[in-house]
Amino acid sequence: MPAAQPRRKPEMRQRIIAAIRAVPRGKVSSYGAIARAAGFPGSARQVAWMLHRSFGLPWQRIVGSGGEIKLRGHSGLEQRLRLQAEGVCFRGRRVDMKKHEFRFPRRNLKKAV
DNA sequence: GATATGACGTCAT
DNA sequence: CATGACGCCATAT
Numbered sequence: 001m002p003a004a005q006p007r008r009k010p011e012m013r014q015r016i017i018a019a020i021r022a023v024p025r026g027k028v029s030s031y032g033a034i035a036r037a038a039g040f041p042g043s044a045r046q047v048a049w050m051l052h053r054s055f056g057l058p059w060q061r062i063v064g065s066g067g068e069i070k071l072r073g074h075s076g077l078e079q080r081l082r083l084q085a086e087g088v089c090f091r092g093r094r095v096d097m098k099k100h101e102f103r104f105p106r107r108n109l110k111k112a113v
Numbered sequence: 114g115a116t117a118t119g120a121c122g123t124c125a126t
Numbered sequence: 127c128a129t130g131a132c133g134c135c136a137t138a139t
Contacts, residue, residue, distance in 0.1 A: 070121075
């Protein structure tokens with residue numbers, strides 16, 4: 001059978017947004033981790049793009065690998081303040097991932113969706 | 114369809 | 127630890 005074409009539905013956006021919203025207050029996650037959790041490993045950039053396009057998301061909880069804040073200037077400062085307001089600890093310029101990195105639940109067993 | 118861009122990630126220097 | 131190069135992938139023009 002000729003194969004089902006991989007659909008490019010807006011499903012990607014939905015899943016990424018869902019993953020972002022899944023990060024609880026006081027926790028953080030990285031772009032790459034969000035992308036993986038959403039089922040799109042390697043699409044970290046799309047996560048960032050999405051944060052810019054969609055509003056109402058806990059954008060401050062998404063940081064770069066190792067807990068580094070990737071935003072520049074004022075935005076980066078605000079992100080830091082917002083996270084600290086949520087109780088997130090910093091170590092130098094980075095988030096203390098050891099304590100605050102959110103672990104996504106594994107929904108591997110079967111495709112239960 | 115080609116080129117440029119971006120809140121990325123990882124590795125080499 | 128800072129910097130640069132390369133890989134990655136959806137959008138924008």
